[in-house]
Amino acid sequence: MWPLCLIVPVLRNYYIATKVVLQQLLGRSFLLPVLPQHDGKVAIVTGGAKGIGFYTSKHLARLGMHVIIAGNNETDGNEAVRRIQQDTLNEKVEFLFCDLASMKSIRNCVQNFKARNLSLHLLVNNAGVMFVPEGRTKDGFEAHFGVNYLGHFLLTNLLLDILRKSGTKDFNARVVTVSSATHLNGQLNFDDLQSSHSYSAHGAYAQSKLALVLFTYYLQHLLTEEGSYVTANAVDPGVVNTDLYKHLWYPGRFVKWTTGWLLLRSAEDGATSSIYTSVSPDLEGIGGCYICNGGRTKSADVSYDMELQKKLWIESCKMSALPVSA
Template sequence: MSKWTSARIPDQTGRTSLVTGANSGLGFQTARELARHGAHVVMTARSRTRGAEAVTRILAEQPTASVELRLLDLADLDSVHAFARKISDDGLPMDLLVNNAGIMWPPRTLTRQGHELQFATNHLGHFALTGLLLGSLEKSAAQGRDTRIVTISSVEHRGGKIFFDDLTGEHGYSPRTYYSQSKLANTLFGLELDRRLRATGSTVRSILTHPGYSSTNLQSSGPTGALRFAFAKIANPLLAQPVEKGAWNQLYAATAPGVQGGRFIGPDSRGELRGHPTTVQPDRAAQDLDVARRLWETSENLTGIRYAL
C-alpha cells in the first residue's frame, strides 16, 4: 500500500459505480478518476444545475467517459426511495457504491421526515440507499464480480457518541458534536454491515475510509459566520491537503486489489490528516457491538428499511 496514488487504479472497464454527492469535492474527484479508468459512473447530486456542470467538466477532460447524472437528496427518504426504484426499474447493474455525500456543522435543522440534518444526510440516507441497492450489488457479486460498498467517515468520528435519547438535538444541539455523531454512525454502520455480510457468506465487501483534512466545500457549505471564515481563510489554506489527495483513500478502498471488508482506510501521517492510503484503526466507540446493533435497529425503524441479511 506504500505511496499508493490514483495512478495505480486498475482498469475499471465494465464496472458500474455509483458515487453520491459527486458534483463537487471528494465525490467529484472520485467520479472523475473512476471514469478516467473506464468505469460507467452514476453521479448523484441534489441540484440538476450543479450536477450537470460536474458532468460537463468530466466530459470536457475525457470526451469518451461514461458518466450520467441522477438526482438524489439523501436528507429526504422519499427521494432515496424514488432514486433506488428508478435504478431497479432501469435494470442498472451495480458493482460499486460510494457513500460519499455529506454535510458538516450546519445550524440545527430538521428534514422533511423530522430527522436532524447531519444524521439524516450522512447516515440515515446512506443506510437506506445501501439497503435498497443491496439486491443489485448481491446480483453482481453472485456473478463473480468485484463488488464493494465504500462508506466515507471522518477523523471526527473519534470521540463521537450516538445520542439515542436525543438524535435530533432538541435538548442540546452542537453542530460539531452532531457531526461527530453522524460520522461515528457511518463507521458503526460500515463495520456492522461487514459483519452481517460475512455472516451470510456474501462476497460483497463493506469498506470504510476517511479523507483526513482535505480542502473541499464541505467546510463552507455547512458552517456559518466566523466558522466559515476560519475554514476558508485560515485552516484550509494552511492545513488541508488538496482534494485530489484526500480522494486517494476512497479510491483505494474502491479499486485496489485485495482490500478486505471491514478495513478502515485513511491517510498515513500522524493524526491521519494527510498522506497516502493505509489501514487505520477506528475509534473504540465504533467497535462497540452493542451500540452497533442498537444503531442498526434504530436506523431500520427510522428509515423503514429492512436489510435482507
C-alpha cells in the same frame, strides 16, 4: 455564554482536526498506485458533483467505469458530468437526482436506477453536510444524522440486492462510506439521536460520522454471515479544503480562507483513499476496515462494539421504515 456541553464538542473537534493537519504536514501523502481498468463496471457516487466526490467520480470514469453521480442539485450535477466526460473521454457518466434529506427522494432514486436494469459494482457514500445550524430533514431527522448517516443507510440497503447480484467470488461489489477523524469525538445518545436537547452542530456532525463507521462494520458482519460477495469499508479523507467549512466559527473560517491552501489537503488529494478503497486489488474481498491515507487504520474503540452496532442498525431500520434485519 454558551454552556459547557456545547463548547466541549467544538474544542474536541478542533483538537482532532489540528492533530490530523499536523500529521498531514509532517507525514508522507498517499499517492495512488496504478490501478486496473474497470471497463463495464458501474458505480454510484453520492455528492459526486463537487469536492472529494467529484474527483472520485472523475478517477473512476478515467478507469472506464460507468459513473452515476447522485445528488440534489441538477445544475451542478450536469456540469460535473460535462466536465468529467470532457476530461476523461468517457461518455458513460450521468447524473441521477437523489436528495438524501428525503426518504421519498432516495426511494425514487433507487427505483429510477433499478429501471435501467444495470449492475452495480460500487456504491460510494460520499455526500454530507458539516456543522450546519440546527435543522431537520423532510422526514424530521436532525440534518447531520439524517443526511450524512440515515440517508446513506437507506440508500445502501435499498441497493444491496443489486450489489449482491453484481458481486462475484473473483470481483466483489463494494460499499465505500466516507467518514471522518471527528468520529473519534462522536457519541451516540439513543435517548436523543436527533440532538433535540442542547444542540451542538459539532457534536451532531461527530455523531453522524461515528454512526457511519458503526454502520459499515455491522453491514460487513451481515454480509459475511450470508456469504455475499460484497464488502463494506469506511474511509477517512483527512482534513480537506472543500466548501463544507462555510459553517465554521469565524476564527476557523478565517484560518481556512487564509491558509487552507497551505495547511489542508486539496479535494483531489482527499479523494485518493476513496478511490483506492473503491477499486484497488489490494482490498479485493476485504471488508470491515477503516482506511486512512491509503492504509488500514484503527478507528474509535467504541466503533468495534458489536452490541452498539446492532442497536444502531435496528433503530435505523425502524427510522427508515425497513424490515428489521439483525
